[in-house]
Amino acid sequence: MSASKATARKQNKKLDNRAFEFGPMSPYDRFRINRSLLRQGKPLHSQTIPDDVLVIDGHPANVRIPAEQVFGFVKSIFSNSDALKLLNSSPIIGVMSDRMSANGRAGILGGLWPKHFINVTVGSLLQGLVSLHRLYGHQGLQLLGPEFSRTATSRYYENKPFQIAINRNITQQVVLGASYGMLAVFSHELAHVLRGHTFFSKKHMSEKRIDEVVPAPISKGNSVRRVMEFDADDYAGKFLAGFLFRDFMEARNLLESEDGMRRFLFVAAGVSSLFLTFGARTTDYYSGPIRAYVVLGSLLKSCSKDPGAVRWLDEQLGEMTADMIAAETIRPEEAVLRLDEMQEILEKVIPDRTRMENDWVSLRPWGR
8 A cells, every 4th residue: 555545544534434424313324325325335434535536746635624524514504403393203314425426316215214315425525626726726827826836636637737726725715615516416405305306206206316417318308307406406506595695695685795795706616616517418407507507596596686686697607617618627518508408497497397396395294
């Protein structure tokens, strides 16, 4: 074993093996979740993270520490008294798995004591983390010169060298920004549960779990799943507003505040850096740019009643994607906001959701 791998394993073992799970978890629940993850790896727990996720000047960065810190926020969501009271009749438990690609899953664990489970892969954090390091490193190189950057490589970029900023504050901002992308994936899965999608899927579609980012060929027409996936993205934005912008939700005056706009743009960069890599439309999912637009548009609508909010969001996302293309974190074709998809959402998916959503919501044990 190389010295770098031995160091990474030693660092990982120092951390709490239960740091990547939340909710009232029993040993039997862990067994059931492990069987339910399938293509999404194994619960992270004491599993090591590969040391080629981010290598700086030849030394592997310990990315497990920020992963544990970010997941700590997820754990805190389910530890407050309101959440515990709401979920008493049907608990939600969950884990972060060791799969390196961005993905998620929501489902129902059956049996005598049924519970919902949510999984978010560690790649949902790490992929965005590396993308933002590359973006900020490119910007820093242009503005400050090579003396303020270091050379890094990552498995997410075929181990080709790129520059990252050496400033500690920027590094902290990168971790925080990447956490927003992961939280968007988590919020999407949470929406599947709280909106009743998992109940509906089990009862009417014989599906015990709902996957995130499942590649499949495009089919004609609007499937129920596609409408539910749009609904989950829409509510992911609403949940993010509640998690991160509660101070703006009542007055809905975010665009009247410099601090509010700055915070929103930071969250938008984190979400976009991950969602724009999701690729083209599939059977059940719209393309990455459309999904980012839906999530962020829903978040902004929850916090602003400004009639110019949509145009402002369009302008800001345009600037962000241009920066990401310049930094080569995404390809130009990955950033195209397809108007045909947006038109389909407006003309078909939203009306279909209005017609269907009562069927989902009526199955929830938490009330309407």
